[in-house]
Amino acid sequence: MKRIVALCVCLFLLMGVVSVFAGGGGQSQQGAAKKYEVSLGSSYDRAAPPVVAALKFADEVKAATNGALTINVFSNSQIGTERELIAQVAANEVEFSVTGILLVDMYCPEFGFMSAPFLYKNMDHMKAVFNSPLGDKMKQKFLANNINLIAEVWRGIRNTSSNRAIRTPDDVKGLKIRMTEMPSWIAVWRDGLGGTTIPIALGELYTALQTGVAEASEGPYEQLATFKFNEVQKYLVNTNHVMEWCMLLVSQKFLDSLPADMRKIVNDKARSVMTEYGSKLCDEKAEDFRQQLLKGGMEEINVNVPDFTNKLLPVYEKYFADGTWTSSLKEVQSYAK
16 A cells, blocks of 8 residues: 555656756746747848848847847848748738838739839938828728738838949930849839839849849949849949838737737837837948949949939829829829928
8 A cells, every 4th residue: 555655646746857957948838928939021121220130139039038039030031031021010920020122013003103102202201102091991901901010110112223324304215224123113214214124033133133133223332232232233322212211110910919019019119129229220231332333433424313213203193193103193293492
């Protein structure tokens, strides 16, 4: 009998030990906070200010959650192209992404005017439209697809690199220019200015420019410099054609799965780090990147931007009139100061 009692005691103790170790890496038996390890992907270079800001965002979120939420940042299309990353966030397959305005084309092309080249007077004009009821409607469209635009980053002004001198709108005719697959951009550069638009993934663009598959590209100074396009492009043309915003996206399903206190940390850090710090960093670094391009051998050309805008007014009017874009040209222009 004593042997049976002793055996039962041993089994009881053993079960207790097993139950302690069975807690695993998620949540302990004592109810300690669950730990999350997730991904943030971007097609931008790791030296690009939006990615630098994303790295800071990840660090600050980890510190504020005492290590409960770890965000691993992958740049340079390591875990997907821009289009793939956006779709993965929508499908809750990647939790976060820092991406560009291709998102508009994918989920609400009727808001294509939000990034239309040569349409906005300056960055303040663009910000006013983005923060207007028009911008709110666009963000709701994203949210309906499980994409929460949790913070915007004012990336800067897009300009043009080219192996052909561009001084007037007529100089764009026949130009083979790499273009993101945005209908509004294609309409402007192809239908409005007569260029030949070529869709090429950003990671493949250097080789395309080097081999002549494309002879021009466009983007902020940061993009042109971090991808070293000065090595394969002769001219830096200040077309100032897009007042660009990029975004920190999060899967709403993932965000909803977080405890309320952790969700608040993510939201607060998104605004303070991405929108405030990230936008300031983009602004501060723009001139540095411009100088890199010029020191790298590019010749700078300044164009008269209103010449391009005036030539494109019929394109804008058509897109608003036929319902391709919601709103109206008059409403969008009304936000300019």
